[in-house]
Amino acid sequence: MLIAVSSERQDLDAQVDRLFGRCPCFLLVDTETMEWTAVPNAAQGASGGAGIAAAQLVVRQGATAVLTGNVGPNAMQVLAAARIPVYAAGDRTVKDAIDAFRHGTLEPLGGPTVANDFGKGDAATGGQSLGRGRRGGGR
Secondary structure, three states: OEEEEEEOOOOOOOEEOOEOOOOOEEEEEEOOOOOEEEEEOOOOOOOOOHHHHHHHHHHHOOOOEEEEOEOOHHHHHHHHHOOOOEEEOOOOEHHHHHHHHHOOOOEEOOOOOOOOOHHHOOHHHOOOOOOOOOOOOOO
């Protein structure tokens, strides 16, 4: 089975990136052999539509499941249409996430975990608003 993992780096020891659409890369891992390939996410810096573009990339690569931290509604819609399940795998390394997936301990996501434009935040957070909704100055 070929799974796509949103990753902070091109390494199995990297952390699972919590932002599906704006992760630096996806690691495509064969769960039987543990052979993997890193695929850069060209949508990472997109001004809009990053989730859709990232989901389309994963579909084109032939992934049969996705492991990630968070996924928005547009990306989830593309993945659901392609019948690719998405699993919550945040706060662990890619290798640990794959092991958890292989042992059946990851929870499948029934829908998006964040709103549209979740990862677009300001420059101080590196584009990661963290869902704080502080457009009004954090009041």
